[in-house]
Every structure is written in C-alpha cells, then in structure tokens.
Amino acid sequence: MPATPAPTLGELGETTATPKVDFAAATTPYAAYAGIDTLHGLLNPLSKEPAETTFIVATQVMELLFGLVRHEWTRAQQALRADDLPAATAALRRGLDAQGVLVDSWELLASMTPVEFASFRPVLGEASGFQSYTFLHLEFMIGNKHERLLRLYAGSPEVHADLRRTLEAPSLYDDAVAFMERRGIDVSSPVAAWLSVYADPKQRDLCELAELLMDVAERVTRWRQRHLASVKRCMGAKPGTGGSSGLSWLRHAAEQDVFPDLWAVRDAL
Template sequence: MGHDTVEKPNLSFGRAGQPGRGTPYARYARLDELHSLQHPLSKEPAELSFIVTTQVMELLFGLLRHEWTIAQHALREDDLPTALAALRRGTHAQDVLVESWDLLATMTPQEFNSFRSVFGEASGFQSSAFLYLEFLLGNKNAALLKMYDDSPAALAELTGALRSPGLYDDALALLARHGLDVPDTVSERRHQRDEAVAAAWRRVYTEAGYAELKPLAEALLDVAERVTRWRHRHLMAVKRTMGAKPGSGGSSGLTWLRRSAEQDVFPELWEIRDGM
C-alpha cells in the first residue's frame, strides 16, 4: 500500500464510489465513501489529524456500544461466557481509543488555534455516541438531553438509554439471581457508591460459592480502568493544546474533564480492594 513518489496530499480524499465499482475490498469497506468524509476548513495541516482522530473515535464509540449491548443481553440470559467475550473485545477497542489521543499529542496551541474558529461551537461534548456510552456506564444526566432537541433520532435513543438498565445494572441483576443482596432498581447515578453493592462484590471475591462470578468483576474492572485512562488522556490533550480556556461547546473545559477523570467507574469494585 506504499507510494513510490511523494505527492501533495489531496485533503478531500476523492469522491464517494459508485455501486459495483472498485475492488471487492473497496466495495466491502466502502473505502471511497470513507475517504470522502474528511474536509478541512482551514489551511492548517494539523486540522486533518484532528478530523480523522475525531472520526476514528466516533467509530470506536459505535463499536463499544455494539459490544457492551451484546454483553448486556448475554448477562440477562445468564450467558456469562458470551458476556465476558464481548467485554474482552470491547477492551481492545478501548485500548485503541486511549491510544488515539497520540494522534493529537504534539499539536501546539498555535496549530489548534489556527483552525479552532472554523468549527464554531462544535464540541466532542455534543457527541450522542459518546453520551450513549456514558449512560451505559451509569453516568446518567437527563439535563444533557436538552442539546438534542433538534435531533429527534438521537434524542429518542438517548432517552431510551437513560431509562433503561446500564451495563452495571445488568451485572448486578445477575448477582441478584445468584442469591446476592443487591438493589433491584435501575440507578441513574451508578457512579455513586452503594454499600449493599460493595458487600455483594466482596462476597464474590471471598466466598467460594460465588467464584464463577469473579471473572465478571475483573472484566468490568478492565472496562472501568480503560474509561479512566481515556478520560485522563482527554484531559491532558486539552490541557496541552488549549490550557484552561472554556470548551468550544460552552463546557468548563479542564474543570469538567478533571472532575470526570477523578470519578471512578463502578466504584464498589475499586473500593472493596481496600480491605482485601
């Protein structure tokens, strides 16, 4: 796939292909269409990296939703092997998400500022795919739905996720079906610890009768750790490229990102380690 000569890059990457044309590989992966989706609005070379990184992250958000949804359905069917396999595949996607920040790691404030104005009030904070994942993780906030008033499809999906069990809820429901005492309500703030949940996970780790559930606890912790890694890399990328200035979408920038990075996902799984 290399090139024999160095040419000036075509930033539009061609036009969307027509049905039935191109190699089987190009048709299957819809490559002509894929490579027609990058349209920098400035002359700053770093803007293309910013667009590609954003699009890669969005695709990975969709992949994670796919895997976590499979895991949820498997947990509801008491199919632990299928749930664990989906969570494991998801962690690989999470690893790529974390490393995606490397594409922006060397962007200077001058480079970012040279094209920041062209996307106006657009912000990754507005990503419905990202917010859907946050809801799946139990970090639910109904007030955030307001920004999708003009996007009926996204609003409907997010409203459904807000009202439905998250990934952790389904894991706790599985624990309950195994005889452990956990709340049976769907929480809208699963990132806030619950003593009954912590006690249930302690029994999973310490009582032989629940040993089969320990791989689920570890798989969920793998997910949680990678979420925190991603949040921290996001924080550092923003700190490096724009400092403490407000986010483009009106968010509080570093303040919000720092608070998010410090918030444990599935907190009981972390807390119980203090006494083990």
C-alpha cells in the same frame, strides 16, 4: 553474495497463486465492503492548517470506536440478561480491545502545538466532543446519566428517543448486579455482595466478571485522563468550544470513579 531480487508477477508464472487484480465493477470488493470511498470522502478540512486533518481523523476514529464499544457493551448486557455469562465476558473482552485503541488514539493529537490548534479552532464554532451522541450512549451505559444532555438532540427525534432508551435502561453495572441476584446472592449491599464473591472460590466466574468491569472502568478513566492531558497541552485553560469550563470540567470527569462499588471493594479486601 549479492541479494537476489524478488521475482515479478510475470516471472512467477501462471501456476503461482497471485491476488486477483481485474474486476468488472467500478470499485474493488474491499472498497465496496468497507465503504472506503465514502469514508475518505468524509475528510473535509475547513482551514489551511495541515494539523486540522489529523484532528478530524482522530475525531472520526474515536467516533467509530465509540460505536464499536457500544456494540460490545450492548451484547454484554443482552447476554447478562439472558444469564449467559460466557457470552457476556467475551463481549466485554472485545470491548476492552476497542477501549485500548480509544485511549491510544489520543497519540494522534499528542504532537499538535498550541499554535497549530489555535489556527483552525475558529472553524469548530461551538462543536465539542461532549455533543457526540455515541459518546453519550457510553456515558449512560456506565451509569453516568444526566437527562439534561438529551436537550442536545431535541431537534433530532430518532437520536433523542434512542438516547432516552439508553438513559432509562439499566446500566452495564446494574445488569451485572441483577445477574448476581439471580444467582442467589444478596445484593441489598452491593459492596458486601462483591466481597462475598471474591471470598467464595465457587464464584470464580463472577469474580472474573468483576475484574472485567474494573478493566472497563480503568480504561474509561485512562481515556478521560488522556483527554485532559491533550487539551491542557494544545489549548491550556481556555474555555471549551462547547461552552464548558475546559480543563476544570475535564479534570472533574477524570476524577470520577466508574463503578464506585467495585473500587470500594478494594478498600475492604
């Protein structure tokens, strides 16, 4: 039998619930709520290379996700400081989802050829991803702290002050260890402390925290590795636009363990 065509809105009649399509405002509630007009207005390629649009979208998506991860890690830290472990683990899990999308966002750039990237690279000038202040917040929050990077925002007092607060505050890992100490665990040797957690069935919730932190660490490393692979593919070993050594700088970052104490536990278990 031939397929029956779907009914039109008119054929559905007045008794069938249909989406509202008439609004008195200049835009829809959806566009207003999410700032859609502003969001699309930020897409402004500077060259005629079609691939630049993909590059800009990938960059903007990553920035939004950096902000989301920071939001969740901040909530996790606040919860740990308030001795609310369930809230902390819930925030970390939400952050893991955002981190997973961050890793996958490199797929947007996976098909960019060296010729395509080279055709618009000059319009970047000295712009480089490591200059992202949201990204710097994340690096400081995982304990990768370098005060000299604050100089990037010496001309922006509010951003500079915000970054300094994150730089000088305890890291996510620091807050986890402090929580353990308040639980009565001797943290004079953090590796030994984590070993005792894994060995004690009564500390199952702390073991879960440790595994969530390992998930965070692993996703940071995956993101760095994908960054390295993407740069190697689209521009080879050329120096970075921001003055870095390019591949060697990214390779060094990808090889650094996040939360090394927790990795060291693996050797002793």
